[in-house]
Amino acid sequence: MINKEFFFKGFKSIIKPDSPALALGCCFIAIGALLKNLGFNIQESIFSTMLTYALPGSLVMAESMLVGASLLNIFLAVWFVNARLYPMAVSLFPLMMHKNQPRWKYYFSCHFIAVSAWLIMKSNYKDIQKKYRIDFWIGIGCATWATAVIGTFIGFYASDYLDKNIMMGLAILNPVYFLCMMVGAMKTIQISASVILGLLLGPIFYFFSPEWSILLGGLIGGTIAYFIGELRVN
């Protein structure tokens, strides 16, 4: 089963001074308020955050429902936006794979892959023995997931008191926090080039294809950054 010591060690990482709990919680407050304005009830709002647990995906679902999109359109739109989770998983799970750990832990805990949890794990995994990294990860995931659910709950009931300017303030928290975390992670030439190229190419590709801009920006920017790093090493 799950090792309690490492689970709680991961869980507690959310209460560190530099944890993403504040930014994450505030963004899900905005999501809770948005879902209420869309006509969701409290059960549906909580259900949505628990099952999806990805901010851009929830936003796309909400926008698609507003314009009356079909289920197939919603699926495709969300899939495009959340396809970034694939490289995030491939760049994280090899760090946690251990032959003594059961497979179900990996299939279950992949639900927690989101920017906040991913960045916390990336900056802490070296301090944890490989065998117990998956338990540590489940702790981080449960903590960030719980924060998102609580944020949605608060946002749903506070929506009547949140005006447009406060909603805008809450919505900028997450991108600013993640931008700072990404800039803070720029410690090698490969990561630095990846971040800078992604920041430049994402918006540029938006002019050609809004749906594909994130994936194309990530794929091309990341590949160029990889070769820059490899050439430098060689």
Added chain:
Amino acid sequence: MSTSVVLAILVTSLATYSSRLLGVISSKGIKETSKLFRWFNCLAYSTLAALIARTIIFPVGALSDASYLSRITVVIFCLFIFFISKKNFVYPTVISAIMLALLSEYL
């Protein structure tokens, strides 16, 4: 709960979980010291950076109501705060929300 909303939530969660699960399945044969792992690491950082830039420059939801100038001003100022506060994450994050709300109110 209405059926259409539940179906939309289920479809959204299926679309999201599929990427996560495929990532875990693909991870099985990849060693953390391999070139393939390093490439995927670059892809992940670059994709996240592209997502953040798109969220700020071409936002959806509440953020799209804020002007382009106010969003860019807030982001640049917060990066400045991040560097002068010895890379503290909390100050720029909190300041960003207050600053954008104030700019939107008074500009």
